[in-house]
Amino acid sequence: MPDSHAAVPVVAIDGPAASGKGTIARQVAAALGYHYLDSGSLYRLVAHQALATGTDPGDGEALAALARAMVVRFDGDAIRLDGADVTEALRAEAVSAAASRVAVHPAVRSALLERQRGFRRLPGLVADGRDMGTVVFPDAAPKVFVTASAEERARRRRRQLAETGIDVNIQSLLRDIRERDERDASRSAAPLRPAVDAVILDTTNMAVEAAVAAVLALIAPARR
Ligand code: C5P
Numbered sequence: 001m002p003d004s005h006a007a008v009p010v011v012a013i014d015g016p017a018a019s020g021k022g023t024i025a026r027q028v029a030a031a032l033g034y035h036y037l038d039s040g041s042l043y044r045l046v047a048h049q050a051l052a053t054g055t056d057p058g059d060g061e062a063l064a065a066l067a068r069a070m071v072v073r074f075d076g077d078a079i080r081l082d083g084a085d086v087t088e089a090l091r092a093e094a095v096s097a098a099a100s101r102v103a104v105h106p107a108v109r110s111a112l113l114e115r116q117r118g119f120r121r122l123p124g125l126v127a128d129g130r131d132m133g134t135v136v137f138p139d140a141a142p143k144v145f146v147t148a149s150a151e152e153r154a155r156r157r158r159r160q161l162a163e164t165g166i167d168v169n170i171q172s173l174l175r176d177i178r179e180r181d182e183r184d185a186s187r188s189a190a191p192l193r194p195a196v197d198a199v200i201l202d203t204t205n206m207a208v209e210a211a212v213a214a215v216l217a218l219i220a221p222a223r224r
Helices: 021-032 039-053 060-069 093-102 106-117 132-136 150-163 170-186 208-216
Strands: 010-014 035-038 072-075 078-081 125-129 143-147 199-202
Touching: 010 021, 010 132, 021 035, 021 125, 021 208, 035 039, 039 060, 039 072, 039 078, 039 093, 039 106, 039 125, 060 106, 093 170, 106 132, 125 132, 132 143, 150 170, 199 208
Parallel strands: 010 125, 010 143, 035 125, 143 199
Antiparallel strands: 072 078
8 A cells, every 4th residue: 555545544434234334434424524435336336247247146257357347436426337327226136135245256355455445535535344444444543333233224224225116025124134244244255344443333223413423423533
């Protein structure tokens, strides 16, 4: 990592699916005036490409080639892949499931590593994912691990989908969330787990505003 990068502060916000970390991370970034990295969207983009091209989800090298070739532009909240707006397509449950499958491959993870580090620019970065504090930005401070019970996360995902007009059975969401947790936590490359120096934030019974305030309180006053 170039020296200049070390001078750019990074706040790492990791945690399981639908824990609320994305909402919290975006609001923390806005409060600090920092850039924001939604690293999950990069894995979703690879999954989207794999589904579109019929690439074998077990072929790590072929998936890594897709990851390296993607021309991605983050335009506010919109995500463009090779010029096309794929923001909505990336949220589909099929893409979510495929993303956690492509993410098990070390070749895919290393193909995305420098792309993620490229988001580290002044005045600072809030990075959201699974391995921001453990692998991608090991010198991040603070590191926060956001979690919530699987049932609460399924309820949140259901509410989120309902807002976009999609009605999904809560039991099937709960099953998907548990399967994804299991796959993310048991993989050998960068498994989902808190960094040793992470602060655990359980948001099961916490409103978003309180969670954002809790993260901001961990940041040195001079940076807030
Ligand atoms: O955060 P999001 O649900 O969009 O991530 C989709 C999938 O991408 C996760 O289930 C996980 O398998 C993978 N992922 C990852 N490392 C990250 C971010 C996401 O492995 N830093």
